[in-house]
Amino acid sequence: MTKRRDFIKISALGLGGAAIATSGLNFAGSKLMATPQGGEKVKGTNLRRFPTYCEVCFWKCAGWTYVDDKDEIVKVIGNDEDPHCNGRLCPRGTGGPGMYNDKDRLKTPLIRVEKNGEQTFREATWDEALDYTAKRLKEVADKHGPECVALFNHGSGGKYFGDLLKAFGSDNIAAPSFAQCRGPRETAWIATYGEAVGSPEPTDIRDTKCLVLIGSHIGENMHNGQVQEMSDAIDKGATIITVDPRFSTAASKSKFWLPIKPATDIALLLAWIHVLIEEEIYNKEFVEQYTYGFDLLKKHVKNMTPEWAYGETTIKPDIIRKTAREMAQAAPAVIVHPGRHVTWYGDDTQRIRAVAILNALLGSWGSRGGFYMKESAHLPKPKLPPFPKPKRNWRDAYPGQYNLASLALSSGICDATIPSSNRDCSFKAWIVYGTNLPLTLPNINNTLNAISHLEFMVAIDTMPMEVTGYADVVLPECTYLERYDLIRTSPHREPYVALRMPAVEPKYDSKPGWWIAKKLADKMGLGDYFPYDDITELLDWQLKHIGSSLEEMKKIGVRKLERESGPLYFTKGEEIEFNTPSGKIELFSNELAAENFDGIPVYTKHPQPPQGFYRLIYGRAPMHTFSRTANNANLTDLMDENSVWVNPKVARLWDLKTGQKVWLKNQDDVVTTYPLKVRITERIRWDSVYMVHGFGHSKKELSRAFGKGANDTEMITKVMMDPIMGGTGMRGNFITFLTEKPEEVES
Numbered sequence: 001m002t003k004r005r006d007f008i009k010i011s012a013l014g015l016g017g018a019a020i021a022t023s024g025l026n027f028a029g030s031k032l033m034a035t036p037q038g039g040e041k042v043k044g045t046n047l048r049r050f051p052t053y054c055e056v057c058f059w060k061c062a063g064w065t066y067v068d069d070k071d072e073i074v075k076v077i078g079n080d081e082d083p084h085c086n087g088r089l090c091p092r093g094t095g096g097p098g099m100y101n102d103k104d105r106l107k108t109p110l111i112r113v114e115k116n117g118e119q120t121f122r123e124a125t126w127d128e129a130l131d132y133t134a135k136r137l138k139e140v141a142d143k144h145g146p147e148c149v150a151l152f153n154h155g156s157g158g159k160y161f162g163d164l165l166k167a168f169g170s171d172n173i174a175a176p177s178f179a180q181c182r183g184p185r186e187t188a189w190i191a192t193y194g195e196a197v198g199s200p201e202p203t204d205i206r207d208t209k210c211l212v213l214i215g216s217h218i219g220e221n222m223h224n225g226q227v228q229e230m231s232d233a234i235d236k237g238a239t240i241i242t243v244d245p246r247f248s249t250a251a252s253k254s255k256f257w258l259p260i261k262p263a264t265d266i267a268l269l270l271a272w273i274h275v276l277i278e279e280e281i282y283n284k285e286f287v288e289q290y291t292y293g294f295d296l297l298k299k300h301v302k303n304m305t306p307e308w309a310y311g312e313t314t315i316k317p318d319i320i321r322k323t324a325r326e327m328a329q330a331a332p333a334v335i336v337h338p339g340r341h342v343t344w345y346g347d348d349t350q351r352i353r354a355v356a357i358l359n360a361l362l363g364s365w366g367s368r369g370g371f372y373m374k375e376s377a378h379l380p381k382p383k384l385p386p387f388p389k390p391k392r393n394w395r396d397a398y399p400g401q402y403n404l405a406s407l408a409l410s411s412g413i414c415d416a417t418i419p420s421s422n423r424d425c426s427f428k429a430w431i432v433y434g435t436n437l438p439l440t441l442p443n444i445n446n447t448l449n450a451i452s453h454l455e456f457m458v459a460i461d462t463m464p465m466e467v468t469g470y471a472d473v474v475l476p477e478c479t480y481l482e483r484y485d486l487i488r489t490s491p492h493r494e495p496y497v498a499l500r501m502p503a504v505e506p507k508y509d510s511k512p513g514w515w516i517a518k519k520l521a522d523k524m525g526l527g528d529y530f531p532y533d534d535i536t537e538l539l540d541w542q543l544k545h546i547g548s549s550l551e552e553m554k555k556i557g558v559r560k561l562e563r564e565s566g567p568l569y570f571t572k573g574e575e576i577e578f579n580t581p582s583g584k585i586e587l588f589s590n591e592l593a594a595e596n597f598d599g600i601p602v603y604t605k606h607p608q609p610p611q612g613f614y615r616l617i618y619g620r621a622p623m624h625t626f627s628r629t630a631n632n633a634n635l636t637d638l639m640d641e642n643s644v645w646v647n648p649k650v651a652r653l654w655d656l657k658t659g660q661k662v663w664l665k666n667q668d669d670v671v672t673t674y675p676l677k678v679r680i681t682e683r684i685r686w687d688s689v690y691m692v693h694g695f696g697h698s699k700k701e702l703s704r705a706f707g708k709g710a711n712d713t714e715m716i717t718k719v720m721m722d723p724i725m726g727g728t729g730m731r732g733n734f735i736t737f738l739t740e741k742p743e744e745v746e747s
């Protein structure tokens, strides 16, 4: 691997003389950055409250930030009117001020420089850092074309940088929330129902009679509204069926827990479909009126009996039949959850296709207690000059491949950054907004190799996370509690808008994302694409269009609008044309068949762990979000490291004790940098181990997260690529235990 850039620890040199000399322009101090005015006084207290929506995860719960008379943030609580949270934030959202108060935050723009032969960062003014960024991006564009610049983004500010990039002449805008997360689900749903699932999922959980969770670990996956609705549904007597090799929180609330052998879910799904069809307990009316390809499906699953599936999944035939009947009995008020992080084994689009088909057989799509027809608020868009048409984009790096990927592939762009004789061009510059790529993309060495070939990289982040150590320029964004962002318009049962506004001034020399993008655009001669001086002008204009205003929204935070798209559920006998080739819900997918993929999901066996190895599965902890909260003092108080879950049988074999520290080593001889504690528990199958993602940070500047727990991404060196849409299956890695510190551990 060529090592053009060293990983820099952010212990920057002071603000250089040169920096001060060139900083004639001071953006701050103008009305743009004025101290947040107003805030409603809270009766009988010294507090004022400002509306926000949470950025600790992407459920975007609306809430109120309370500030005292010293302009200190006291707490954040949920907004009662918001259907994402119903007035209650999850522990992470409540702990949000920990991000604001974190003394380890990025404080000032940084520029990579070489000093005495060593690379380091030096502090810079905004003016200088943005000038330099604009100059370097232009150099790349002059040399290779603007299409060689890519944006990786996750979070609210991604839109500003997306517009900036499009204005620049590139549409390579990727988010790991597609190729490392929901991509296969969206592709499968589009192939089946002609539309994506989207976020929040339109699952009518509160009224369901039966909720089937296949790997979805709602409860640990703390997506707020879903967790609340699941708990309500349980109170109302709904049956929960959980399929998970681990006894998850959801499993503990379930009537049926199916501890499936990992990687065999498609066999179970096909057997369920078999039972529904053979026992004729599927929703005949729905299937007849709305679906396409039933006869082909029937033929396909003829031999996929529960007895056959038992051999693959280890789930007893009797349980497979019982659970299928339970779903049929509840239908159409049943949800086979489409999942969210679904990039598991490389055949993920097909697995979720099987889930989509199962839902269609049960008639849950468009039914109360199944899936509702979501609606989102529509805000007018400002008139912008047309974006230049890029000469090429990331798809040209993969001719004939991944045609059904509806969004750009983060991992695809990463791979296509590494020069290859198969390609006539590779990516040369990255803009990274709010995503910690070395912990997020599988195969860290591949990611670092790609970065080493870049001519320029700028990272916009709030924290000195791993990704910032590889950037040429680091731009500190202020946290969500200190800034405006675009109006939240996520869909729900009714359309809603929600406002995020600053409750306090940005700490240190940090700035909001919209401001950073706009100023960068100005310096690149693209200012026309940001037709406002202050984002509040845009927000007010948009809100006035829907009969509200910024002033009103500052008082209420959230506003419900009228539905315009008709009823929440299909009406009886309603004629519907779905956006698929046949106009029907496709049990057999014409779209997949046209691309030479199986029109109906096929089960294929995946490798199982060799002797002495265990499958590494990973997931969430209720009090953390990926790696982004690992340094949040409010949340590290609740959990500050991860552990590895080991079945007692395996623990005996290896003579492991609870609390003992071990290193993990994977099939490619890669060892975790840090050890983690063993947790011996019956809650995990003997052939697998489990750990929470987001720990094992290697940056000393993260004073609470550094070296705490281990990083699952280090173990994910093998990727099982989804040939349909390029998702990176990450659960085909096997680990073994090292009980002593290995001699050579890379740090």
Ligand SMILES: Nc1nc2c(c(=O)[nH]1)N[C@H]1C(S)=C(S)[C@@H](COP(=O)(O)OP(=O)(O)OC[C@H]3O[C@@H](n4cnc5c(=O)[nH]c(N)nc54)[C@H](O)[C@@H]3O)O[C@H]1N2
Pocket (backbone or CB within 6 Å): 055, 154, 155, 157, 176, 177, 180, 181, 340, 341, 433, 434, 435, 436, 437, 439, 440, 441, 442, 460, 461, 462, 463, 465, 467, 477, 478, 479, 480, 513, 618, 619, 625, 626, 627, 628, 629, 693, 712, 713, 716, 730
């Ligand atoms: N090994 C492994 N890999 C995974 C997963 C896994 O479970 N295991 N999960 C996958 C999934 S489902 C997803 S969605 C992705 C998520 O991947 P990412 O979105 O990359 O998630 P984080 O690791 O939380 O990184 C978020 C980054 O945003 C920064 N940040 C936080 N708030 C702000 C802000 O307001 N502004 C800016 N500019 N930056 C901010 C944080 O400091 C951090 O550097 O990861 C995927 N990759």
Ligand SMILES: Nc1nc2c(c(=O)[nH]1)N[C@H]1C(S)=C(S)[C@@H](COP(=O)(O)OP(=O)(O)OC[C@H]3O[C@@H](n4cnc5c(=O)[nH]c(N)nc54)[C@H](O)[C@@H]3O)O[C@H]1N2
Pocket (backbone or CB within 6 Å): 057, 058, 181, 182, 214, 215, 216, 217, 218, 220, 221, 222, 223, 243, 244, 245, 246, 248, 260, 261, 262, 263, 264, 265, 339, 340, 341, 342, 344, 617, 618, 619, 620, 621, 622, 623, 624, 625, 626, 690, 731
């Ligand atoms: N607290 C918290 N909540 C979050 C997040 C967070 O970071 N923190 N992140 C959010 C995001 S972006 C996402 S995408 C979601 C992810 O949340 P989900 O979509 O719910 O999670 P997955 O990672 O797919 O699933 C993890 C579960 O799958 C099980 N599993 C592993 N292998 C298999 C298998 O082969 N078959 C089956 N049936 N199960 C298996 C694991 O044991 C674990 O319980 O969570 C969201 N919610």
Ligand code: SF4
Pocket (backbone or CB within 6 Å): 054, 055, 056, 057, 058, 059, 060, 061, 085, 088, 089, 090, 091, 092, 093, 094, 222, 223, 224
């Ligand atoms: S679920 Fe929790 S972390 Fe996510 S947006 Fe809501 S309160 Fe914030």
Ligand SMILES: [Mo]
Pocket (backbone or CB within 6 Å): 177, 180, 181, 182, 340, 341
């Ligand atoms: Mo995700």
